[in-house]
Amino acid sequence: MKFTMTVLYEKGVVVPRLLALSLILSSSLLGCHAQKPEYARDPEGVNRSAKPQILVKKDDVYLDGHLIRMRSTTAEQVRALTGKDPSNQTEITALFNATGLRIHAGVDDQKVGNLNLFQSVQIWVRQEDDYGKHRDCDEAELKRHRDSVTERIQLIEQNDLKKGWNRVELKEKVRNEECTVAGKTPEHAFAGYLEVDGLPIGPNMSLKEIQARRKRLGLEPLYQDSGPQYYVAPKAKTGPEWNQTWVFDVTVGDGGVVLDQRLKAITIP
Structure with missing residues (x-):
């Protein structure tokens, strides 16, 4: 890039104008080459006002501003915050499916009194397929299922034609198949605000x-x-x-x- 500069020799004019020009040139060059710092903004999908809010600082966990401390906070104190007993497996599972949070409390042998104390928390920001569960098909899945049924019946009929068979029961069985797909675990992923050691976590x-x-x-x-x-x-x-x-x-x-x-x-x- 080539610049032409005309210098004016009037007293007191040269230095200020040179300074102004240098500032303009510096700004232009920075504008050409400066880049926005990578990852300067929050990750995609982060909502700092979403609830519940979980802040993790090493092994301390803050749930909506309340500190839940490992091997210190009791199961009853956790239950007061979540509405579920973290020492009861049925209620642990219910909270997990509803919120994506798996919170566990149990007896700590190193503590006196056999109290159920907070032991761990797991936050799921994504779901996974669970083939132990089944759910009804959505519209797109139902269309794929119907297409599959049609194709399989056609294959049966083509094979029957070659072999001289008529497998009515098999075709009827395929025709009556229900459309189901694998369920999801958890049923709802965590949708609140999660921050770990100052890092906001996106889905x-x-x-x-x-x-x-x-x-x-x-x-x-x-x-x-x-x-x-x-x-x-x-x-x-x-x-x-x-x-x-x-x-x-x-x-x-x-x-x-x-x-x-x-x-x-x-x-x-």
Whole structure:
């Protein structure tokens, strides 16, 4: 880029005009080359006003502003906040399916009094297919099912024609199949606001984005624990202990190459 400058020699004019011109040129160059800092905004899908609000600071958990401390907060105190008993499996499951939160309390052998104390919380930001559950098909799934039924009946009839058969019962069985698909676990993923060590968590975050945002905040990177599905956040810069497990959905390509890793759940501790 070439610039032509005319210098005026009147007293007191040259220096101010040179300074002004240099500022203009600097601004122009910065405008051409400056880029917006990557990950400067909250992750996609984050709503800071959504409820419930969970803030995790190492192994301390704040639920709507109330501190739930490991091996300290009682099951009754947790129940007062969630409406569900975290020491009762039926109520644990009910809370999990309704909110994506799995909160567990149990007796701590190291504590006197056999109290049920808060032990762990797992926050699911994504669902997974659960083939132990079944749900009714939506409109698109119902169309695919009907197309499949038609194709299979046609194949049966073509084969019957070749063999001289007439498998009426088989065709009727296929024709009467109900359309069901695998259910989801949990029934509802976490839809509140989740923040872990200052990092807001969105529902579609990749491992790459999480590592970059942690670095930007001055946090240690997550370390792979057992396979590409599980990573851990260390308690300190050195030492084998950790207080958070991050679980990912993994997409694998040919030869077992990991193509993508999307956050599914975080467990504390």
